[in-house]
Amino acid sequence: MERFLPWLDAVAGVSTEICRKIEARMTSRKIPAVHQPYGVPMPETPLARSHDGPLRVLYLGRVSEEQKRVSLMRRIMKATLAKHPTLTWTLAGDGEALPAFQEDFKGDARVNILGPVPYEQVPKLLEAHEVYFLCSDYEGLPLSLLEAMGAGLVPVVSDLPSGISEVVNDRNGIRVAIDDKEGYAAAVLQLADDRQRMAAMSSAAVSEVRLSHSTAAMASRWEAMLDRMMGDSEPDWGRPCRAGAPLGHESRLMFNPIFRPFRSAVKRYRLGKANSAGIT
Known part of the structure; x- marks a missing residue:
């Protein structure tokens, strides 16, 4: 990043943790590292959700051991299904570990392995589920998490310093320490057994994203940042600009x-x- 600093006025990071790390890497020149989390589209009116029947858990993402720790997720799925036979899991995504899931859960009607899902089908997929699951050991700020919470899914996710800890709290989801292997299954089972608590968390998840992580909220943050950087000066859009050599x-x-x-x-x-x- 150092070589780009002479051409930059600010750097945007999607979490305060990322901003902190960016600032620590600046040695030749200091510029603002501004916290600018993502925003996701939100429906005009919140989706009416029912929390009756078996709990429906969704994993939406890359099916890979690196970062996503999907071998741990397979063990968690087996543990929750053994203790709560009516619970269901859906796996949506592609990756080198997908065949292992297909082999492990072959013939189990409680596990729906979709493989890759086109993005335009994701809203309907979110509508059909109640819990968003993620046991990664590192993340920035997952867009799928924001989309899921915005649709009313309750997150059961790793307690990570970047992004997730700034969005998921005790009111709208459950964060699990990354070394608490049993904690992930316990969190899913808690929601399966306490649907009233889960309904309250679902409403709080929607409110959190609508307030702070919608595309409108994101646009307002960027507009405010650019206004601060411009100060009282007006942009001179007609000024000739000389392009130098590639960096x-x-x-x-x-x-x-x-x-x-x-x-x-x-x-x-x-x-x-x-x-x-x-x-x-």
Whole structure:
């Protein structure tokens, strides 16, 4: 990042933890690292949800051991299904670990393995579930988490310093310490046994995202940041701007405007030579 600093006025990070790490890496020049979390589209009116019947848990993401710890998720799924036989799981996503899930849960009607799901189908998928599950050991700020909470799903997620801890709290979800392997299953089972608590958390999850993580809220934050940076000055959109050499390019002299006719001539010559070679 250091080499880009001379051309930047600010850096945006999706979590305060990321902003803190960005600021720690700046040595040659200090610029603001501004917390700018994502926003997701929200329906005009909240979805009417029913919390009757078997608990429906959804994993939506990459089916990979790296970061997502899906081998742990397989064990959690088996533990919850053994203790709560009516509970259901849906796995939506693709990755190298998908065949292991297909083999482990073959013939189990309580586990629905969808594979990759087109993005336009995600809203309907979220509508059909009540709990969003994620046991990653690191994340920035998962967009799927915000989309799920905005649709009323209650998150059972890893307690991570970046992003998740700023969105998920005791009122709208359950955070589990990443080394508490049994804690993930226990959290899912708690929600399965206490549907009244889960309904309250679902409403709180929607309110959190609508208030702080909608696209409208995101746009307002960016507008406020740009206003602060501009101060009282007005942008001069008509001012000519000179483009320099690409950052990190060794031969900066070649991008001097004086050499532009020469570069164009060389380019035309090479193109003509290549076309001639193709014809013959």
